[in-house]
Amino acid sequence: MKKSISLLLVLTMLLGFASVAARGEAIEGVPDLRGKTVRLLSMETYASSGSFSDIMPLFKRYEEMTGVTIEWDSFSTDYVTVMQTRLAAGINLPDVVSLGGSLDLSLASKLIEDEMFVNINDYLDDLPNISRFFNESRPDIRRSLTYYDGGIYLLPCSTYNNREDEFRKLQNGGDNIIWYRKDIADKLGIGCPTTIDEMHALLLAYKDYDPDMIPMLVRDWTTWCSPYVFAGSYGLHFEQMDSSSDYFYPDENDRIVFEPITDAALEFVTEMNKWYSEGLFGFNADRQALAASGKAGAVWYQKDANRISTNKLLAENGFPEGHFAPVPWLYGPEAKRGIGMRAPFGGVVGITDTENAKTALEFLDFVFFSDFGIACQLAGVYGDNWYYDENGMPMLNDETLQAWYVDKTGNWRTVGGGVHIRMPQIKDYNIEYGLIQQLIDCGINEPFTEESLNAYLDWQDAAFETLPFMFYTQDEMEEYNSLYMDIKTYVQESLTRFIMGEEPLANWAAYKENVQKMGIEKVVAIVQSAYDRYLSN
Amino acid sequence: MRNFRAKVKRDRYVGLIALPGFLYLLIFNCVPMAGIIVAFQNFSFRKSIFQNKWVGLKWFTKFFHSIYFTRVVRNTLVLNALVLFSGMLFSILLALFLNEFKNQRLKKFCQSATYFPHFVSVVVLVGIMTRMFDTTTGVVNTAIAALGGSKVDFFNSNVWIRPLYVASSVWSGAGWGSIIYMGAITAVDPTLYEAAMIDGCDRFKQMLHITLPSVKPVIITVLIMNIGKMMNLGATKVLLMYNAATYETMDVISTFVYRTGITQGEYGYATAIGLFNSVVNILLLVTANYISKKTTEVGVF
Numbered sequence: 090m091k092k093s094i095s096l097l098l099v100l101t102m103l104l105g106f107a108s109v110a111a112r113g114e115a116i117e118g119v120p121d122l123r124g125k126t127v128r129l130l131s132m133e134t135y136a137s138s139g140s141f142s143d144i145m146p147l148f149k150r151y152e153e154m155t156g157v158t159i160e161w162d163s164f165s166t167d168y169v170t171v172m173q174t175r176l177a178a179g180i181n182l183p184d185v186v187s188l189g190g191s192l193d194l195s196l197a198s199k200l201i202e203d204e205m206f207v208n209i210n211d212y213l214d215d216l217p218n219i220s221r222f223f224n225e226s227r228p229d230i231r232r233s234l235t236y237y238d239g240g241i242y243l244l245p246c247s248t249y250n251n252r253e254d255e256f257r258k259l260q261n262g263g264d265n266i267i268w269y270r271k272d273i274a275d276k277l278g279i280g281c282p283t284t285i286d287e288m289h290a291l292l293l294a295y296k297d298y299d300p301d302m303i304p305m306l307v308r309d310w311t312t313w314c315s316p317y318v319f320a321g322s323y324g325l326h327f328e329q330m331d332s333s334s335d336y337f338y339p340d341e342n343d344r345i346v347f348e349p350i351t352d353a354a355l356e357f358v359t360e361m362n363k364w365y366s367e368g369l370f371g372f373n374a375d376r377q378a379l380a381a382s383g384k385a386g387a388v389w390y391q392k393d394a395n396r397i398s399t400n401k402l403l404a405e406n407g408f409p410e411g412h413f414a415p416v417p418w419l420y421g422p423e424a425k426r427g428i429g430m431r432a433p434f435g436g437v438v439g440i441t442d443t444e445n446a447k448t449a450l451e452f453l454d455f456v457f458f459s460d461f462g463i464a465c466q467l468a469g470v471y472g473d474n475w476y477y478d479e480n481g482m483p484m485l486n487d488e489t490l491q492a493w494y495v496d497k498t499g500n501w502r503t504v505g506g507g508v509h510i511r512m513p514q515i516k517d518y519n520i521e522y523g524l525i526q527q528l529i530d531c532g533i534n535e536p537f538t539e540e541s542l543n544a545y546l547d548w549q550d551a552a553f554e555t556l557p558f559m560f561y562t563q564d565e566m567e568e569y570n571s572l573y574m575d576i577k578t579y580v581q582e583s584l585t586r587f588i589m590g591e592e593p594l595a596n597w598a599a600y601k602e603n604v605q606k607m608g609i610e611k612v613v614a615i616v617q618s619a620y621d622r623y624l625s626n
Numbered sequence: 627m628r629n630f631r632a633k634v635k636r637d638r639y640v641g642l643i644a645l646p647g648f649l650y651l652l653i654f655n656c657v658p659m660a661g662i663i664v665a666f667q668n669f670s671f672r673k674s675i676f677q678n679k680w681v682g683l684k685w686f687t688k689f690f691h692s693i694y695f696t697r698v699v700r701n702t703l704v705l706n707a708l709v710l711f712s713g714m715l716f717s718i719l720l721a722l723f724l725n726e727f728k729n730q731r732l733k734k735f736c737q738s739a740t741y742f743p744h745f746v747s748v749v750v751l752v753g754i755m756t757r758m759f760d761t762t763t764g765v766v767n768t769a770i771a772a773l774g775g776s777k778v779d780f781f782n783s784n785v786w787i788r789p790l791y792v793a794s795s796v797w798s799g800a801g802w803g804s805i806i807y808m809g810a811i812t813a814v815d816p817t818l819y820e821a822a823m824i825d826g827c828d829r830f831k832q833m834l835h836i837t838l839p840s841v842k843p844v845i846i847t848v849l850i851m852n853i854g855k856m857m858n859l860g861a862t863k864v865l866l867m868y869n870a871a872t873y874e875t876m877d878v879i880s881t882f883v884y885r886t887g888i889t890q891g892e893y894g895y896a897t898a899i900g901l902f903n904s905v906v907n908i909l910l911l912v913t914a915n916y917i918s919k920k921t922t923e924v925g926v927f
Binding site: 169170173176177179193195196199200203204205303306309310371372373374379384570571574575578579581582584585586589591607 | 670671672673674688692693694756760761762763779781782784869870871873874877885886888889890891892893
């Protein structure tokens, strides 16, 4: 009996080793980090204080593969303050530091200038995947992240591996589009709007049809979901007010223009003032719920909103014929249209100047920048969730597809991938859309409907590049901050007041003069020199 | 010296009770004051405060030269004054009102009910207000419309946003603030009320001529202490409530610092503004105390 048990144990162990060995064969370039530790400081809303190595099988697997111990230091609230405090403390510094969900240029510059982070250029010879990313996949990001002294001190988060891919614009457009109640428009004999004027006519018709209906539902004045979303139809590029760089844009000669004081801005503000005074805008954060309850004529909402079944909810709320359909991006008076693409990367991480810097970089190089790491970020744990097909493409296995089928929210975390931590997470369109196609082929068509896909395609045509992220010299940064912070506040406030009618449009000239008096020309010159430097990097 | 030792020995237990509070003040209030020098330095994440580069009054000059300096100081003072005076008024009225309850169970229930809002997170509070005053589905605007009125965009209106801020602060703070007055009222000598009743005072007159004068020193002390915090206004609630449409009335020092200093790692700038606030607070405190002592002979020092 004892012999049988022993034999069984030995066999089990051998099978286990064989399985690990089989997995190992498919993976190249795994760094040997045994006995080493990497400490990661990151913002995370998924598990505010937990260890991802415990709750995410993917990171457990990374630890097994590389031998490294990952120490997580994650916070969900007031992250930037916590991060700054940790760095200012100066002891027990984390090795990898996320600078938060959005990138503050001043903060990033200050931390670099204070020599908090190592120059990644010094380590590139030992980082094959990061080198390939910067030099072959995304030289544009390398240009953006090159500091004025020529060093690279930050790595990008949430970006894509293949810049020129046909899917880039589809995915990299912002998340939202306009949806309209097609059933009511049909009843009123109005077709899908294609211009700003047609949209205006449709909203007025909604108002006449039902005075209690909100003709155009947006969120508020200061986020990406405000009346400013229509700015693109006027050839303007500042629909996302929170991003300071959106107010600047290079013209066809690569000269920087400060758009909020242009004639196009006046035209846009005048039109929005008309819409506002006619009561066409409604402000509410609960756009999905309001739209689903039949209280909105049009709504600015996620472009894949059909995936979360707004129309199904509409039917359940007493509108069986109710149908929200996407509006193609609207042309303005001069036949212009456009909407800014998402920034090429969302957030950055720096590697603190400690003796552990090389280990941290080798870890990031493999986990986030290697082909295997990129596939894992998208598909989950290799062997458990996915496998390579005969063409070397990652494919989800049956259990994972089943999990997707059950959890139609499209949450990759349920299968171990899509971690969404604020780390240099790189994606790959070919892999991502291959996986999505696999889901669709299996009949799991929840991620996209035909209408959503058409909306995506329309966006591809309308999307434009935003001004790239660029560094300033210390002197430039200081002058930029001392002048631009007040200008930005004044411009945001003034544009909103013009639209709301609190400031008469007759005062536009005075507003423009004030902006000039506040030193906008100097600021434009600073942005121009940074842009010139970016182009020459 | 011998006298001092004798006093220490005599009051050792009182001193023991005071020790945690003393240590708290020492560790969290006195020691960090050394950090004030950052207001005159170019703060560096890498260096200690003894190694930072001195920049003199650079950060103060930057703050004073901002075109929004006057506005943010004005808004801070106005919002604080409104919250302070209306908050105190409602706290005192609530304490007087609760004191008149004869049914002790009902009194305790009302006390608990009025304390409860103090524990509601400011995020939740603003969330409730957003829902209530929303132009599309909010209960307030629905009622206004049902009564034939025009809907009001409360959160985007410079006229309404301050009253909303103050009223919500009063709602969440009046019950909690009334505790100190309730304590003071409890300490009033009951024989005073008996004598007043014999003299023919009704309950209102007792409140007016006995209760209020008896708690006057507490009211003045609280007022002076609060005036000493006039320049401090937490950023959280304002950040949650304001937007570009209401900067004119709601942009305060703390939100200004948050936008232009803290998020950019400019701790020198943030500290300079903090120091400026503290100096103004001390001046206000001393002035209020002086006026109070001159007029009512009550002061905190």
